[in-house]
Amino acid sequence: MAKILGIIGGGQLGMMLTEAAKNMSEHISKVIVLDPNENCSASLVGAEQIVADFKDKDSIINLANQVDIITYEIESGDSDVLKSVENKAEINPSPETLKTIQDKFLQKTFLQNHNIPVPEFIKVENIDEVKEGLKKYGYPALLKARRDAYDGKGNFKIDSENEIQTAYDYFKGQKLMLEKFVPFKMEVSVIASRNTKGEIKTYPLVENIHEHNILRETIAPARTSDDVSKKAGKIASDTMDVLKGAGVFGIEMFVTQDDEIVINEIAPRVHNSGHHTLQSSKTSQFEQHLRAILGLELGSTKLISPTIMYNVLGSVGFEGEYRPISILEPNLFLKMYGKKISKPLRKLGHFNLVAKKGESVEQLLEKINSLKENVKTIRIE
Ligand code: AMP
Numbered sequence: 253m254a255k256i257l258g259i260i261g262g263g264q265l266g267m268m269l270t271e272a273a274k275n276m277s278e279h280i281s282k283v284i285v286l287d288p289n290e291n292c293s294a295s296l297v298g299a300e301q302i303v304a305d306f307k308d309k310d311s312i313i314n315l316a317n318q319v320d321i322i323t324y325e326i327e328s329g330d331s332d333v334l335k336s337v338e339n340k341a342e343i344n345p346s347p348e349t350l351k352t353i354q355d356k357f358l359q360k361t362f363l364q365n366h367n368i369p370v371p372e373f374i375k376v377e378n379i380d381e382v383k384e385g386l387k388k389y390g391y392p393a394l395l396k397a398r399r400d401a402y403d404g405k406g407n408f409k410i411d412s413e414n415e416i417q418t419a420y421d422y423f424k425g426q427k428l429m430l431e432k433f434v435p436f437k438m439e440v441s442v443i444a445s446r447n448t449k450g451e452i453k454t455y456p457l458v459e460n461i462h463e464h465n466i467l468r469e470t471i472a473p474a475r476t477s478d479d480v481s482k483k484a485g486k487i488a489s490d491t492m493d494v495l496k497g498a499g500v501f502g503i504e505m506f507v508t509q510d511d512e513i514v515i516n517e518i519a520p521r522v523h524n525s526g527h528h529t530l531q532s533s534k535t536s537q538f539e540q541h542l543r544a545i546l547g548l549e550l551g552s553t554k555l556i557s558p559t560i561m562y563n564v565l566g567s568v569g570f571e572g573e574y575r576p577i578s579i580l581e582p583n584l585f586l587k588m589y590g591k592k593i594s595k596p597l598r599k600l601g602h603f604n605l606v607a608k609k610g611e612s613v614e615q616l617l618e619k620i621n622s623l624k625e626n627v628k629t630i631r632i633e
Contacts, residue, residue: 254279255279255281255319256281256318257284258284258319258322259283259284259286259324259325260285260286260312260322260323260329261287261306263287264599264601265326265521266285266287266299267293267297267589268527269542270285270297270299272542274298276539276546279542279546284302284319285300285301286312287303288303288306290303293589293590296590302314312329312334312337316340320341321342322334322341322343322344323345323541323545324350325521327353327354328400331351331354334350335347335351344448344497344499344544344545345496345498345499348497349495349496354400355398355399355427356396356397356401356517357427360429363491363518366491366494368490368491368494369512369515371432371433373431374430375429376429381430382428383416386410386416389431391412391413392411393430393432393433394407394430394432395408395410395420395422395423395430396408396428396429397427408422409433435508437506437507437508439459439460440459440460440513441470441504442484442485442488442505443455443501443502443526443537443540444491444500444501444503445492445499445500445544445550446497447498447546447547447549448498448546448547451549452492452550453553454485454492455533458525458526458528459471459472464597467524468562468565470527470528471560471613471616472555472558472561473558479511497520499521499544500521500526500541502519502525502526504518504525522538523537524599524602528561530585530604532555532559532604533552533554533555534551534552535553557606558606559605559606560604560617560620561602561603562623565597565598566595566598567594567596568596571594571595571596572593574600577626577627579623583606583608584603584604584605584623585604585605585606586602586603587601587602587604589601605620
């Protein structure tokens with residue numbers, strides 16, 4: 253019988269999950285999202301919405317009472333509350349996994365304990381421990397908030413002794429960790445999935461280019477050697493082997509100068525660097541996530557055509573209503589998220605540029621360069 257799906261969070265990821273669910277109506281009859289913003293992106297494509305904070309206990313219980321399965325599009329849900337409603341709805345990925353992943357220190361400790369490579373790190377509970385750690389790691393090093401950090405907002409790169417106090421004060425009383433700086437060659441990621449029966453599949457390695465700590469562009473496949481791609485794929489599936497629960501996970505990694513791979517962080521959800529799969533692959537990461545949590549056989553993760561995903565971000569220096577963006581180009585698939593207001597660097601949409609037969613990643617990159625001007629948000633006067 254078709255199930256009712258609950259999603260904590262109804263932003264663009266919830267929107268694209270809802271769209272995937274609509275194509276699987278024999279398995280999912282309805283989607284209800286919990287999101288604090290009225291008319292959130294998912295609600296615009298047919299999800300029902302409970303308007304409430306992601307961590308609001310009563311609303312999570314209310315959601316659990318109405319659905320068969322709960323999943324999430326953000327990692328900041330309250331894992332203890334989710335654990336307490338496990339008797340009302342199936343929850344995937346599991347609240348235990350969410351709890352481990354939500355805290356970067358617990359996440360990295362977990363990976364390290366399973367012999368999965370991560371940068372060197374330590375927990376720091378006062379400024380003296382930060383100073384001690386810096387003696388060991390040298391400069392630069394990263395002071396990181398352990399929780400509730402995203403798009404680089406929870407990191408402070410300490411370049412010299414003079415910055416220690418500023419960095420420490422920046423986080424005002426939050427739980428922290430210190431991490432050795434990795435002078436990486438490239439940032440890459442693997443979208444990995446595991447279904448409730450334990451089947452594991454990974455998509456090919458992709459390359460991620462960030463601006464202002466926000467993902468700007470994903471190049472699929474990554475411009476690395478086969479050896480590096482294989483190594484990353486192996487690390488991703490080893491990670492899936494040890495993580496409990498089902499779903500799609502975004503595994504962000506660094507390629508070091510000597511072509512080693514270390515994991516930067518894991519997102520227990522569909523991931524921005526997997527948006528290319530909407531056009532580049534037979535099974536999108538959104539369908540894959542639903543297949544995983546429903547216990548269906550996972551779909552093909554083969555890359556059919558090289559594809560570049562480019563994020564449409566709100567222009568810096570302006571907040572307000574903006575004109576709809578339109579770009580016409582063969583093989584370009586624009587997806588806007590229905591957000592009314594643009595804010596600096598807000599994720600408003602993305603497009604996928606798919607290679608035509610014989611077209612190389614380099615040719616796609618050149619094309620993207622000529623299209624960038626068209627994706628600036630323009631104020632409605
Ligand atoms: P995070 O929010 O931890 O994913 O970090 C955001 C960005 O900061 C990453 O995409 C990297 O560009 C950079 N970063 C994080 N950790 C490190 C590290 N240990 N060494 C070098 N760069 C890092």
